[in-house]
Amino acid sequence: MSEVESPPDDPKALLRRCGGIDDDGIDLGTTALAFAALARPGASIAPYAAHLRALAADVAAAAKGGTPDLTEQIHALNTVLFEAHGYAGDRDTYDDLRNANLMSVIDRRRGLPIALSIVYVHAARAQGWRIEGVNFPGHFLLRLRDGGAGVIVDPFNGGRIRSAADLRELIKTMEGDKAELRREHCQPAGNRQMLLRLQNNIKLRLLRDDKIAEAAAVVGHMLLIAPDDPGLWHEAGVLHGRVGNLRAAVAALEKLAALSRGSSDHGTAAQLLTEMKSRLN
Numbered sequence: 001m002s003e004v005e006s007p008p009d010d011p012k013a014l015l016r017r018c019g020g021i022d023d024d025g026i027d028l029g030t031t032a033l034a035f036a037a038l039a040r041p042g043a044s045i046a047p048y049a050a051h052l053r054a055l056a057a058d059v060a061a062a063a064k065g066g067t068p069d070l071t072e073q074i075h076a077l078n079t080v081l082f083e084a085h086g087y088a089g090d091r092d093t094y095d096d097l098r099n100a101n102l103m104s105v106i107d108r109r110r111g112l113p114i115a116l117s118i119v120y121v122h123a124a125r126a127q128g129w130r131i132e133g134v135n136f137p138g139h140f141l142l143r144l145r146d147g148g149a150g151v152i153v154d155p156f157n158g159g160r161i162r163s164a165a166d167l168r169e170l171i172k173t174m175e176g177d178k179a180e181l182r183r184e185h186c187q188p189a190g191n192r193q194m195l196l197r198l199q200n201n202i203k204l205r206l207l208r209d210d211k212i213a214e215a216a217a218v219v220g221h222m223l224l225i226a227p228d229d230p231g232l233w234h235e236a237g238v239l240h241g242r243v244g245n246l247r248a249a250v251a252a253l254e255k256l257a258a259l260s261r262g263s264s265d266h267g268t269a270a271q272l273l274t275e276m277k278s279r280l281n
Helices: 011-018 028-038 046-063 070-084 102-108 113-125 164-175 191-208 212-225 230-242 246-260 266-280
Strands: 130-134 141-146 149-154 160-162
Touching: 011 028, 011 212, 028 046, 028 102, 028 113, 028 191, 028 212, 046 070, 046 102, 046 113, 070 113, 070 141, 070 149, 102 113, 113 130, 113 141, 113 191, 160 164, 191 212, 212 230, 230 246, 230 266, 246 266
Parallel strands: none
Antiparallel strands: 130 141, 141 149, 149 160
């Protein structure tokens, strides 16, 4: 898919298609909008996709052609997204579900780190710039690259450049004073990982509010783009079981058992499946 192509009318169809293609082929912006549309029945993706295209065009104008270096790339992105269009991290109502729904993020110009990162990545990749997600614990970040150089930026904080000292301070904020920055904290995140992290934020907030059926539905949507993820099938089985959707729970756990066959997790999956089937009788 190209960034951002005209989306189909059926968001589930788009998500299923993403589930069958390589990670590099997933268009972050369009796919995040498809997830958002599932939570807003009847809403059209088209105007939001047009907005993402407009952002990209504005960044191209701000970059003024040529071959900008990393500093110039970040300046163009930050000027357009945070100054011209007013995007910002939502500190006041951080746990609001709208902060992880890309349509609502565009409407409100407010969002979580992962949601703002998706907007930022879209605008950068539309220029052909090299950018990737950074799967930092509790606070998603991005890395722009140019040749052998790389810079980590924080879209939740206006595209601020994060130094190693910043990251050490941030990990202590997230994991406690004894935490130390490790290599795995800055591992790149692929497109599918970014989208799943976006949806995971919604799922966790629903679970916190004891909205189990709604959380199970979100997991089902996540499975559309990650149909071979054992962890998601396990979650789907458990959550459906908790709300009494036993046939859906059994189907999910059967898939889990099939995916885990030959691994150390197969016994646990088989036991869960047996227990769930016993509840059907």
